[in-house]
Amino acid sequence: MSDNKRPDPRCGRCGKLAADMAYLDTFWAEDASVSQRMEEDERWRERAEYIRHSDGTYNSATERFWCDPCYVAIGTPAGRCP
Numbered sequence: 491m492s493d494n495k496r497p498d499p500r501c502g503r504c505g506k507l508a509a510d511m512a513y514l515d516t517f518w519a520e521d522a523s524v525s526q527r528m529e530e531d532e533r534w535r536e537r538a539e540y541i542r543h544s545d546g547t548y549n550s551a552t553e554r555f556w557c558d559p560c561y562v563a564i565g566t567p568a569g570r571c572p
């Protein structure tokens with residue numbers, strides 16, 4: 491249990507926080523057991539960190555990015571989320 495607040499960033503289209511996107515675990519965790527052993531707030535941080543360091547649509551000025559489903563839905567534009 492933790493009272494820690496989920497960190498930004500969040501998707502600029504659907505508004506979901508990276509911290510709540512479980513699919514991101516497949517990118518930063520070596521395998522599913524790694525993320526499953528972690529506390530929930532650790533997974534939130536790892537997901538947020540992954541977006542900040544590795545997502546090409548992440549905009550550090552606004553802490554916004556496009557999640558995969560939204561990015562596909564808007565036609566995979568080049569550049570960062572405004």
Ligand SMILES: [Zn+2]
Nearest residue numbers: 501504557560
């Ligand atoms: Zn989205």
